[in-house]
Amino acid sequence: MTLSEQILDYGRRARAAARALRLCTTEQKNAGIRAMADELLAAESAILAANSQDLEKAKASGLSGAMLERLKLDPKRLAAMADGVRQVADLPDPVGEILKDWTRPDGLNIQKKRVPIGVIGIIYESRPNVTSDAAVLCLKTGNATILRGGSESIASNIAIAAALSRGCARAGLPADAILLIPVTDREAVRLLCAMDQFLDCIIPRGGKGLIETVVEHARMPVIKHYDGICAMYVDQAADPAMAESLILNAKVQRPGVCNAIETVLVHSAFLEKFAATIGRALLENGVQLRCDEHSFSQLSTLNSQLVVRAKQDDYRTEFLDLILAVKVVDSLDEAIAHIEAHGSHHSDCIITADEAAASHFLAEVDSATVYWNASTRFTDGGEFGFGAEIGISTDKLHARGPMALEELTTYKYLLRGNGQIRG
Numbered sequence: 001m002t003l004s005e006q007i008l009d010y011g012r013r014a015r016a017a018a019r020a021l022r023l024c025t026t027e028q029k030n031a032g033i034r035a036m037a038d039e040l041l042a043a044e045s046a047i048l049a050a051n052s053q054d055l056e057k058a059k060a061s062g063l064s065g066a067m068l069e070r071l072k073l074d075p076k077r078l079a080a081m082a083d084g085v086r087q088v089a090d091l092p093d094p095v096g097e098i099l100k101d102w103t104r105p106d107g108l109n110i111q112k113k114r115v116p117i118g119v120i121g122i123i124y125e126s127r128p129n130v131t132s133d134a135a136v137l138c139l140k141t142g143n144a145t146i147l148r149g150g151s152e153s154i155a156s157n158i159a160i161a162a163a164l165s166r167g168c169a170r171a172g173l174p175a176d177a178i179l180l181i182p183v184t185d186r187e188a189v190r191l192l193c194a195m196d197q198f199l200d201c202i203i204p205r206g207g208k209g210l211i212e213t214v215v216e217h218a219r220m221p222v223i224k225h226y227d228g229i230c231a232m233y234v235d236q237a238a239d240p241a242m243a244e245s246l247i248l249n250a251k252v253q254r255p256g257v258c259n260a261i262e263t264v265l266v267h268s269a270f271l272e273k274f275a276a277t278i279g280r281a282l283l284e285n286g287v288q289l290r291c292d293e294h295s296f297s298q299l300s301t302l303n304s305q306l307v308v309r310a311k312q313d314d315y316r317t318e319f320l321d322l323i324l325a326v327k328v329v330d331s332l333d334e335a336i337a338h339i340e341a342h343g344s345h346h347s348d349c350i351i352t353a354d355e356a357a358a359s360h361f362l363a364e365v366d367s368a369t370v371y372w373n374a375s376t377r378f379t380d381g382g383e384f385g386f387g388a389e390i391g392i393s394t395d396k397l398h399a400r401g402p403m404a405l406e407e408l409t410t411y412k413y414l415l416r417g418n419g420q421i422r423g
Helices: 003-022 026-042 044-060 065-071 075-090 129-140 151-170 187-193 208-217 240-252 268-284 293-299 312-316 332-342 355-364
Strands: 098-103 109-116 119-124 144-148 178-180 201-205 230-234 261-267 288-291 307-309 323-329 347-351 369-372 391-393 401-403 409-416
Touching: 003 109, 003 119, 003 144, 003 178, 003 187, 026 044, 026 075, 026 129, 026 151, 044 065, 044 075, 044 151, 065 151, 075 129, 119 129, 119 187, 129 144, 129 151, 129 178, 144 187, 151 178, 187 208, 201 208, 230 240, 230 268, 230 332, 240 261, 240 268, 240 347, 261 268, 261 332, 268 288, 268 293, 268 323, 288 293, 293 307, 293 323, 312 323, 312 332, 323 332, 332 347, 332 355, 347 355, 355 369
Parallel strands: 119 144, 119 201, 144 178, 230 261, 230 347, 261 323, 288 307, 288 323, 347 369
Antiparallel strands: 098 109, 109 409, 391 401
């Protein structure tokens, strides 16, 4: 079977599975999800062995430390993955919810009902936990899914998907509800994007190149999970201790994730305080600071190796590492303008005790999640109370921000009459 024939076969099988899933009750789906969690733990040795194989190849190919950290699995992370699956079983099922119900003057009753999307294609890179998150969220919402992971995690993804599929089958659900393309050939992405007769939408998660490729070739709607070029603006009315805590959490805790900050904007009136405390703390944590001229003059005396002059592209870069671009601004409006011009509309924050400034920032910044005095690391389905997430959408139509169960559904209208005709 050629790759093209294999992808088409996956499409046909996924479409048949989606039809079967539409008829499943919430109880049946939840039983399948719990069986998937059990199978993940039962397959621990196989999954971790496959992950070790991926890690060895990734290290040999020179993958960055941040990307290796995203790729790595261990017993604790696998147990957390299984726990995350079980948590989805405990979440309310959005499918079947009546969003609106009304009757027209002629007696025609109209209902707007939440239903599955159908078959969802998900193309992603590096993180093997996406295989589990995507599969379980799609299953909970009655969607079949076709997964295509990155070459870095191919062995891990195959082992995880096999365990999940076994869980589905053991619970009496269609095993083809979860299909993973077991090859890393880039042609598979193009073929998947062209399969609009079977695929209802496609979700790319990864670098800019991957997303642009999917957008260019896709014949179906694309929900984009673009760069996380997140910024924190330290206002002149910021509390220094709070600012230090928030910036360190948002940059240092897990620098390789999309909700970590990549830029700090500092009001000129706060620059000396920033250099004396926050800048020093960042440097002590090994963060390289790429500074504009104003901040460089204040920070370069602290560490000549980790403080460097920024290039213009640094303010449009998702570093995913212990690197932070720093820029001084003279006003709140200048900070907002910078975010609009250089950010990715993902997650941005203002640190200030000035409620009027915060309200202006919250209203004006056009990002999926906008914060006042809280770490951008909260942009996450679990932290929002949604359970596992499919990712963070930077689109505006259909889904925006943490994308969980409701965002994996659409709706249809059900009309009930007793012989009405239109005059």
